Amino acid sequence: MASFFRRLARATPIAFGAQTKSVSRLRLGAGAAISAGVSSYYLLSSTDVAYLDQLSEDAAPKVALNPDKWLKFKLQEKAQASHNSQLFRFSFDPDVKLGLDVASCLITRAPTGQDPEGKTKYVIRPYTPISDPNSKGYFDLLIKVYPEGKMSQHFASLKPGDEVEVKGPIQKLRYNPNMKKHIGMIAGGTGITPMLQVIDAIVKNPDDNTQVSLLYANVSPDDILLKKKLDMLASSNPNLKVFYTVDHPTEDWLGGKGYISKEMVVKGLPSPSYDTLILVCGPPGMMQHISGDKAKDYSQGELTGVLKELGYTEEMVYKF
Structure with missing residues (x-):
């Protein structure tokens, strides 16, 4: 297991959750099943209905996350x-299952000491898992470790x-299949994680x-995260x-x-259109340059930067 996971970290292969379009899908006769269920319902006593309600509750998918309660997960x-x-x-x-929709994240917290009243203080940070939301029993986080980052x-x-x-x-962003004809993505550093969540959902x-075009910016070629997986998916x-771009290319860099x-x-992303959506996620400097940051209340805020100058509207852009 250990050696497998280390190979996974280096290559992050398609086995991490994505599949190609060649996968076939069986379709069930949902209409017939519903009709039969409605007919059967009227033949049951109230006791039977109560019993079926209990069975329905028991059969409901259980998830590991709780939006209202801090739960402990073991590394x-x-x-x-x-x-x-x-x-x-x-x-x-x-x-x-973990209990994530595409695209969503989870929140983590860690103690950082006590306040003057003796209560525990916490640092809290959101992260987007890169594992398949349908995976059972585990989830994976990709985290950049900053020298001064308390949580990292x-x-x-x-x-x-x-x-x-x-x-x-x-x-x-609540992603639905074929919600847009073409989705463009601009990511910087660990801002690739929500993009990968959407990409995985589309390709499997x-x-x-949906057509997807990704512009992924990093400091150097060595900073590009999940490159082997992205290349295999593409x-x-x-x-x-x-398409990759870096601030400090090496002599053999071709991107x-x-x-x-x-x-x-203009060259790499879909043009402004009602059937186009541009997703943006990255460090504050990149966000300001590309789209403007979110508002202080974490709403989408005003669209500015490169995307505004190129004619995109606020309805065509989503900031993670």
Whole structure:
């Protein structure tokens, strides 16, 4: 298991949850089943109906997350994903799903001491799992470890068997298959995680024909997270295009150079349209340059920056 997870951190292969469009899907005769169920209902006594209600509750899918309660999840394993990022796998009941929709995140917290009244103080940060939302028994977080980052340093200090308190999910963009003809994505650093959640949902659904174009910016080639997985997904799914750009390219670098520019957006992303959606996630400087940041109340806020200058409207852009 340990060696497998370390290979996973380096390559992050398609086995992490994505499948190609060749997967077939069986369709059930839902209409007939509903009709039969309604007919049967009127033949049952009130006691039978109460019993069936209980069965329905028992059959409802159980999830590991709770939006109103902090729960502890145990670290199963961690591995180095890049020179400054780590991959963490947390485990729970193997018969239960995590309880995430696409696209949503969870919230983590860690104690940082006590206030003057003796109450525990916490640092709280949101993270988007990169594992398949339908996976049972585990979830994976990809976290960049900052020298002064209280939460990321806390994660870096964890050992297998240690626990982290988690609450959620927190719904972000509610993605529905084919909701837009073309989705453009602009990501920087660990801002790739919500993009990957949406990409995985699209490529594993054979009925989803959404075209996806991703511009992914990083400091250097060594900082590009999940590159092998993204490259494999792009090579096996013709509806996914990926373009990389870095601030400090190496001599053998063949991708883009510098910050994401107007020219890159025009060349690599869908044009402004009612059937276009642009997703943006990255560090504050990138957000200001591309779209403007969210408002103080965490609403989407005013659209500014490169996207506004190129004619996109607030309805065409979503900021994670």
